[in-house]
Amino acid sequence: MAAELTEVTATKCFEGWQKIFSHKSDELKCAMRFGIYLPPQSEKEKVPVLYWLSGLTCTEENFVTKAGAQRYAADHGVAIVTPDTSPRGCNIKGEDDSWDFGTGAGFYLDATQDDWKTNYRMYSYITKEVSYKEQCKLPEVIQANFPVLANKQSILGHSMGGHGALVCFLRNPGKYASVSAFAPICNPSECPWGQKAFSGYLGADRDQWKFQRYDACHLMQDYDGPKVDILIDQGKADNFLTAGQLLPDNLTVVCAKKDVPLKLRMQDGYDHSYYFIASFIGDHIAHHAKYLKAS
């Protein structure tokens, strides 16, 4: 049975439709919203799907209104799903105290700490396909309700969402056809944003952070899945790069050790904003379309 969705908005865009839906998530135990762009091709046939994961403070809407991705999704005939970045309104003590933890900062992990573990399960919400309940995980909801091809999906994201995309990809070899990221948090165990999030959601014990497997550098070190071709764009004028939050060099070192061909493009003059994302989103969608269209 199809999961129950409520259509919040539907807007025609490049001959396709940009829609926002809300649904009840059993996984996160709250109401969630997501965006989906349905390209014109989806009116006649099922299409591949891209999952976009946004960064700190975002909702399902930032990418939809600022990235300019719909033009390229229509050209390549791919749908784009844009989830929210955390559960909302769960009445957890401290959930709204800071912009880089709690609401808007779910970090795409399943929390283990008492206050957070019931709702903060973004990793399972984003990735899992098999469940014993309905209306639970996002891929199930998408498969059940929209004209998308099963097993033709890829993942990308920005900043915290770039970390999420790398983690979802590396933990699930073969599940996603390809991965890419804009200014991802590459080594969260070693940067202030990641350390704050991991301490709060996973506890103070750093051995547990390794055991829980939410750091792209650690995951890459252990990766033995199919060959990967990772595309990362990073602005050289990104203030979070200079503040040591993103650490792309650490990922470069691990990839070199593992002989993984990381395509890290350091882009002159670009910052951390959606202007940067809009400038290169066409390349990323083309990168994914290449793998999604290969049979």
Ligand SMILES: N[C@@H](CCC(=O)N[C@@H](CS)C(=O)NCC(=O)O)C(=O)O
């Ligand atoms: N609130 C933060 C900035 C947070 C931020 O830059 N978030 C990025 C992701 S890490 C973003 O996408 N913001 C939403 C937007 O630009 O629309 C600050 O004041 O420094």
